[in-house]
Amino acid sequence: MTAGGATGVAGVDLGKTSCRVVVRDANGERVGEAVGAPGLASPDGVARAVDAVLAGLRAAAAGAGTLRAVGVGAAGALAAPDAAARLATELAAACGAPVAVTSDATVAHAGAFAGRPGTVVAVGTGTVLVELDRSGDLRTLDGWGPWLGDDGSGTWLGRAGLRAVLRAHEGRGEPTALTDRAGAWGGPPDALPARVAGADAPARTLASFAPHVLAAASQGDGVARTIVAEAVRAVADACSHATAPYAPVGGIATAEPFASALRAVLGPGSVVVPESAPPHGGLLLAADPTTPYERTVSRRDPV
Template identity: 75%
Template sequence: MTRVVGVDLGKTACRVAVRDDDGVRTGEAPGAPGLASPDGVARALASVLAALGAATGAATPTGLGAVGVGAAGALAAPDDAARLAAGLAAAVRAPVAVTSDATVAHAGVFGGRAGTVVAVGTGTVLVTLDDAGTFRTLDGWGPWLGDDGSGSWLGRAGLRAVLSAAEGRGEPTALTERARVWGGEPAALPGLVAASDAPARTLASFAPEVLVAARDGDAVARAVVAAGVRAVADACSHAAAPYALLGGIATAEPYASALRDALGSGRVVTPDPAPPDDSRIEPALQGALLLATDPTTPYERTVSRRDPV
C-alpha cells in the first residue's frame, strides 16, 4: 500500500498521520499563524515538513502516494492554499490536496453527511453541510474581525477584564493574579501581546487561565466564558444540526458543558469515524487522509489540488 499522509495544520500545532500497510504513524510540530499571515505559506510549509519528519524520521520524506492538508486560514485565502499545495507537492514529490482545517474535521467526523463541525480552538469556525448538500462556513474570519468565542477571544476578554480591574473600572477578579503569573503586571500585558509574532496564539494561551478561574467560581471569568458560549451558540443556530464539538476550547470544561446545554444535548453528537481510516486518530486527520485520495466528496470545491512538477 502506498503511503498516504493526512495533515491537520492549526495555529497552535501541526499534526500528521502517515498510513501504509504497517498501520498509522503520527508526528507533531508547532503550528503556523495562518496562511494569510506574513510569510504564512512559508511558515505553513515548514511546519508541515517538520511534523512529517517527526512521523517518518526523514527530513524530506519520499515515496508518498498522496498528501491531504487541512490548514488554518485556507478558506479565507484560497490563493495561499494553492501556493501551499504547490510548494508541498514540489517538496515531497507527491500529489497534494489543501483545504481548511475545519473542512478536514467535517470530513473526518461526518464523512459527507449533514451536520456541523464546531471547531473552537485558537480561532472559531463552523463548517456545515445541510440535507440539500449545501456546504458553507460560518465565522473563521480571524482574530481581528471574527473568531467569536475562541481561545484568542477568551484570552483577550480575560486580559481586558484584568486591565479594567486594575484601573478600578471593572470588578476585582482572580484573573489578575493569573495574568501576573502568565505575563507580568497589568501594565506590561498590552506590550507583551503586541510584541508577539502570533498575537492570536499569545492571547489564546491565556484562555486556559480564564477557564480554570471560571471553573473555580470567579464571577468575571464565568461571565467571559458565558459570553463566548453565547456567541458560538448563536452561530450554531444558523447551521445544520447535529453538531460535533472539536478543538481545545470547545471540548474543555466548563466551556464544553455550557455549550452543550446551550445547543441541547440531544443535538450534539460524536458520529462514527469516516471509514476506512484508523479510528484511533483524531477526526481531522481522518478527514485529511480521506480528501488526499478522494476528489468526489461534497468538500471538493474547497480543495486546492496540485501535482509535483
C-alpha cells in the same frame, strides 16, 4: 506522479497552535505532531505552513518519496485561497506526491461526518463553523479572523480575560483571580498591552491566555465564569444558524467548562462526538476527489 514504491497516505491538520499528522500505510497508522503556523493569510503564512507540515511528517516518520498522497487542512485556507494553492504546490514538490489543501475546519468536517450533513464547530485559537446541509451545500460561518470575528474563540477568551484584568486594576471592574494568573503569564497589568502588541502573532498570544480563563472559571471565579458564558452564547448563536448535529472540535470547544456549557445550551442529542480526528479527514480528501468538500480543495501534483 508518485515516487516508486510509495504506499503511504498522510492526513494533516495544521492549526495555529499545532500540526497533527496521521500516516496510513501497509503497516497501519503512525502519528506525529509539530508546532503550528500563524495561518495562510499572514505575510509568511505559506513558508511557515510548509515548515510545520514537513516537521509533522518527519515526526510521523514520513519523508520525501514515502507517500503517494497528502491531504492538508490548513488554518486560513478559506480566507486565502491563493496561498492555499501555493502551499499545495510547494508541498507537492517537497513530498514528491500529489497534495490536496483545504481549510483545517473542512478536514475536521470530513473526519467528523465523512460527507454527511452536519456542522463542525471548530473553536480553538479562532472560531469557524463548517456546515454541510441536507441539500449537499457546503458553507462556513464566522472564521472572519481575530479582529472582525472568531466569536467565542481562544483569542476572544484571552482578550476578554486580559481586559477584565485591566479593568479590575483601574477599579472599573470586579476583582478577579485572573489578575494573579495574568501576572504569571505576562507580568503586571501595565505590561500586558505591550506583551500582546509586541508579539509575533498577537492573536495566538491572546489565545494562550484562554486556558487561564477556563481554569479560573472552573475554580469558581465570577468574572471568568461570565466571560466563558458569553463565549459559549456567541458560539451557540452561530450554531443556531447551521445544520444539526454539531461536532465540536478544537482546544476550546472540547475543554471544560466550555464543552459542558455548549452541550447544555445546544440541547440533548444535538452534539455528537466526531467519528475520527481531523487528520483522518485529510486522509479522506487526499484519496478521494469526489467528496462534497472538493470545491474548497486546491490540488497539485509534483513537478
